[in-house]
Amino acid sequence: MYxxxxxxxxxDNPDRPRPGRLWLRNLxxxxxxxxxxxxxxxxxxxxxxxxxxxxxDDFTQCQVHTPxxxxxxxLFRVDPQPGGSVVILTLSAIxxxxxxxxxxxxYLLAAPPQCKCYKPKPAAGQRLRFRLLANAVSRVRQQxxxxxxxxxxxxxVGKRVGVAGDEASLRNWIDRRAHASGFQIDELTNVQAGYVxxxxxxxxxxxxxLRSVRxxxxxxVTDPVKFHQTLCSGIGPAKAFGFGLLSIAPAR
Numbered sequence: 217m218y219x220x221x222x223x224x225x226x227x228d229n230p231d232r233p234r235p236g237r238l239w240l241r242n243l244x245x246x247x248x249x250x251x252x253x254x255x256x257x258x259x260x261x262x263x264x265x266x267x268x269x270x271x272x273d274d275f276t277q278c279q280v281h282t283p284x285x286x287x288x289x290x291l292f293r294v295d296p297q298p299g300g301s302v303v304i305l306t307l308s309a310i311x312x313x314x315x316x317x318x319x320x321x322x323y324l325l326a327a328p329p330q331c332k333c334y335k336p337k338p339a340a341g342q343r344l345r346f347r348l349l350a351n352a353v354s355r356v357r358q359q360x361x362x363x364x365x366x367x368x369x370x371x372x373v374g375k376r377v378g379v380a381g382d383e384a385s386l387r388n389w390i391d392r393r394a395h396a397s398g399f400q401i402d403e404l405t406n407v408q409a410g411y412v413x414x415x416x417x418x419x420x421x422x423x424x425x426l427r428s429v430r431x432x433x434x435x436x437v438t439d440p441v442k443f444h445q446t447l448c449s450g451i452g453p454a455k456a457f458g459f460g461l462l463s464i465a466p467a468r
Contacts, residue, residue, distance in 0.1 A: 217286060217307060217308065217309055217335070217448065218307070218310070218311050218331055218332065218334055219333075220305070220307075220308070220330065220331040220332075221330040221331075222304040222305075222329050223301065224240060224303065224324060224326060225323060226302050228300070236302075236324045236325075239324055240302060243412065243414050243456075243458055244414060246292075248270045249317060249318070249324075250290065250292055250312075251270070252266060252275075252317035253306075253316065254280060254290070254313070255313065255316055256275055256276055258274070260313075260316060266319045266320050276310065279309065283449065284455060284460075285309065286444075289308075289309055290306055290307060290312070291455055291460055292305065292307075292458055292461060293349050294458050305463060307447075307448075307461055311331065312331065314331065336447055338440040338443045338447075339437060339440055340440055342436065343402065343436050343467040344434065344436075344465065345432075345433070345464065345465045346431070346432070346433060346434070346435050346462060346463065346465075347431070348430070348431045348460075348461070349430050349431075349458065350389075350428075350430075350451055350452045350459055351427055351459040352378060352389045352427050352429040353377060353379065353453065354376070354377060355376055376453070378411075379427065379429070383407065387401075387404065389429070390404075390431055393452065394435065397442060397443065397446040398438055398441065398442030398445070399435045399437050399438055399439075399443050400436050400438055401433060401434075402436055404431060405432050405433045405434075406432035407430070407431055409427075410428045411425050411427060426459075428459070434467050447464070
């Protein structure tokens with residue numbers, strides 16, 4: 217796998233155009249641009265500067281619009297930094313071609329992308345610092361409605377709704393995901409709940425509102441195999457919109 221850091225040019229003068237900041241406001245556009253780092257050989261040969269419109273069929277098979285794993289797909293997260301800068305962190309199954317992805321949009325970057333090979337080797341009992349931006353939702357199941365003696369499934373059976381913003385609900389959500397993902401939470405140093413708003417390109421209406429919760433803290437690995445799978449596949453839904461990437465570092 218490969219871990220990349222993209223420092224985005226968000227500008228420092230409010231009176232001048234800030235295309236990087238505008239780009240980050242539309243996560244559909246962000247995801248499309250990141251997908252461009254995995255072009256097929258045919259796409260690179262026929263469109264070396266990436267001037268033609270984005271088309272998922274033009275990219276490496278099993279890397280775009282696919283379940284994330286150690287062999288396929290990528291995860292990303294938009295990380296605001298102290299001082300107002302912004303970094304996009306990506307974890308990909310294959311090495312990305314950032315030069316191609318930003319060939320016609322180098323102005324979005326404030327520095328050359330950094331990419332390194334990533335081979336995590338979790339061990340049982342290992343303590344790690346972590347960060348996770350999650351689309352924290354739960355499925356609400358409605359009892360069947362009876363009509364003329366027959367059971368009719370309720371309209372919202374299985375509907376995903378954002379978890380409540382109280383501390384207990386947010387902690388319960390991450391604890392349940394941790395148990396199934398090969399780790400346990402030792403300490404939460406930051407839990408920040410909010411929403412991400414978006415409107416899919418080409419669609420009319422008011423768009424979507426996705427529940428967003430940032431978790432920072434320390435964890436302990438309980439099942440190294442499951443934990444490694446979690447690092448590869450991410451946690452929770454909405455991964456195409458920057459959710460689910462679990463980043464780790466040695467605990468102090």
